[in-house]
Amino acid sequence: MKVKLWGTRGSIPSPGPETIRYGGNTSCVGVTLSDGSMLALDAGTGIRSLGLALATEPARLHILLTHLHLDHIQGLVFFAPAFRSQTEIVIWGPASPEASLRDRIARYISAPLSPVEVRELPCDVSFRHCPEAEWEIGPARIRAASVAHRGPTLGYRIDDGDSSLAYIPDHEPALGADIDALEEDWISGLGLARDASLLIHDGQYADAEYPDHIGWGHSSLSHAISFARRANAERTVLFHHDPMHSDERLDQLGREARERWAAVGGREGGIELAAEHAEYELPAHAASAASAS
Amino acid sequence: MTQQKPLELILARNLMSALSTPAFLVDEGGVLVFYNEAAGALLGKRFEELGKVGAEEWGSLFGPFDENGEPIPYDDLPLVVAVRNGRPAHADFEISSIDGSRHRIEASAFPILTAHGSQGAIAVFWPAGSSNGAGH
Numbered sequence: 001m002k003v004k005l006w007g008t009r010g011s012i013p014s015p016g017p018e019t020i021r022y023g024g025n026t027s028c029v030g031v032t033l034s035d036g037s038m039l040a041l042d043a044g045t046g047i048r049s050l051g052l053a054l055a056t057e058p059a060r061l062h063i064l065l066t067h068l069h070l071d072h073i074q075g076l077v078f079f080a081p082a083f084r085s086q087t088e089i090v091i092w093g094p095a096s097p098e099a100s101l102r103d104r105i106a107r108y109i110s111a112p113l114s115p116v117e118v119r120e121l122p123c124d125v126s127f128r129h130c131p132e133a134e135w136e137i138g139p140a141r142i143r144a145a146s147v148a149h150r151g152p153t154l155g156y157r158i159d160d161g162d163s164s165l166a167y168i169p170d171h172e173p174a175l176g177a178d179i180d181a182l183e184e185d186w187i188s189g190l191g192l193a194r195d196a197s198l199l200i201h202d203g204q205y206a207d208a209e210y211p212d213h214i215g216w217g218h219s220s221l222s223h224a225i226s227f228a229r230r231a232n233a234e235r236t237v238l239f240h241h242d243p244m245h246s247d248e249r250l251d252q253l254g255r256e257a258r259e260r261w262a263a264v265g266g267r268e269g270g271i272e273l274a275a276e277h278a279e280y281e282l283p284a285h286a287a288s289a290a291s292a293s
Numbered sequence: 294m295t296q297q298k299p300l301e302l303i304l305a306r307n308l309m310s311a312l313s314t315p316a317f318l319v320d321e322g323g324v325l326v327f328y329n330e331a332a333g334a335l336l337g338k339r340f341e342e343l344g345k346v347g348a349e350e351w352g353s354l355f356g357p358f359d360e361n362g363e364p365i366p367y368d369d370l371p372l373v374v375a376v377r378n379g380r381p382a383h384a385d386f387e388i389s390s391i392d393g394s395r396h397r398i399e400a401s402a403f404p405i406l407t408a409h410g411s412q413g414a415i416a417v418f419w420p421a422g423s424s425n426g427a428g429h
Contacts, residue, residue, distance in 0.1 A: 095408040096408070097408060129408075132409045145297060145300070146299070146300035146301075146407075147300060148300060148303070148304065152408075175304075175307060176304075176307030176308060176310060176311055177303075177306075177307045177310075185296060185297055185298050186298055186303055186306060187297070187303070188297070188300055188303050188304075189297070190297055191296055191297030192297070
């Protein structure tokens with residue numbers, strides 16, 4: 001399984017000279033499964049670059065949305081494969097008692113917010129609510145579970161052979177809870193992340209920023225580290241950077257994360273900050289470490 | 294792999310942990326999976342000391358008793374009605390603490406319904422006739 005980060009930013013795109021290295025595009029992760037099947041995790045503005053980079057047009061693409069906040073769907077109408085009639089796109093996302101996934105997404109892909117309507121997309125697009133039980137896409141087993149964020153929000157786990165990716169980009173597992181003290185089954189998202197080869201997890205706030213954002217649905221650095229430690233993921237990538245965090249600030253947070261990870265006994269190289277265009281090749285066998293480029 | 298509790302139960306427990314109102318939480322199968330410190334004070338035993346208790350077992354730990362002192366059938370408890378029938382329920386009755394003392398309370402229970410069906414139920418307790426649920 002190959003993983004590439006196309007958008008690592010949270011909340012709002014933040015392009016500029018101060019965000020060149022970690023990137024300014026919002027959430028999108030490309031996943032190539034062992035049989036070549038292609039998944040996109042979220043459709044923030046990063047999905048535009050993913051679409052442009054597809055050398056050969058896959059006949060079928062799956063887009064797995066964690067939730068429908070704008071920073072996770074904004075790139076949908078700029079995703080080139082959606083405008084090709086030979087492409088089939090399956091969009092998965094959380095169910096809501098209020099309206100279907102299609103209708104909720106159509107609120108964005110419609111006038112006056114969008115120049116095109118869902119029904120006008122040339123591709124063959126379908127919308128599916130994620131089932132409660134595990135399902136399969138190509139060779140992968142996919143699992144979705146609700147996680148602590150604002151509104152219906154999912155985290156995903158993708159198992160392909162012996163490798164596994166957990167993707168929980170918007171997550172506040174410490175809301176009203178002490179992650180270090182709780183039993184494992186009472187920690188939001190932990191069942192998805194447990195022993196994952198690669199965990200991509202919310203790390204939006206520095207600890208000093210978190211008290212002003214309690215309940216906003218995101219993690220502090222300390223909470224992300226605690227969650228990763230409890231999950232025992234082989235490698236953790238902190239994701240969904242705050243738009244106010246420059247490359248310089250993220251360098252500082254990265255150093256702090258590594259130091260604190262080491263202080264709690266974490267393996268060297270076990271935690272890092274997400275950078276746009278970073279790639280990870282997950283091991284075919286769980287015993288070997290994920291490699292990055 | 295760890296079987297995570299449904300998020301709705303996790304959030305319910307987190308909320309209940311912060312409340313001074315005594316509250317019970319059961320899962321979809323009726324297993325008592327949590328009660329908060331205020332409930333622990335009322336019952337005379339913290340949840341951490343007791344641990345989770347199976348359906349049809351937890352009711353008998355604390356009574357409950359009707360106005361004649363007779364045990365109330367498990368099936369009639371508000372929490373059981375809420376989790377089984379998916380609707381709110383209310384009753385007043387007496388419970389017995391670990392030390393044997395009796396407390397007359399009112400209990401309101403409501404189901405936790407999600408897109409995937411019922412995930413459990415919550416019951417909150419008030420001392421009978423009181424104007425708030427702080428219990429002390």
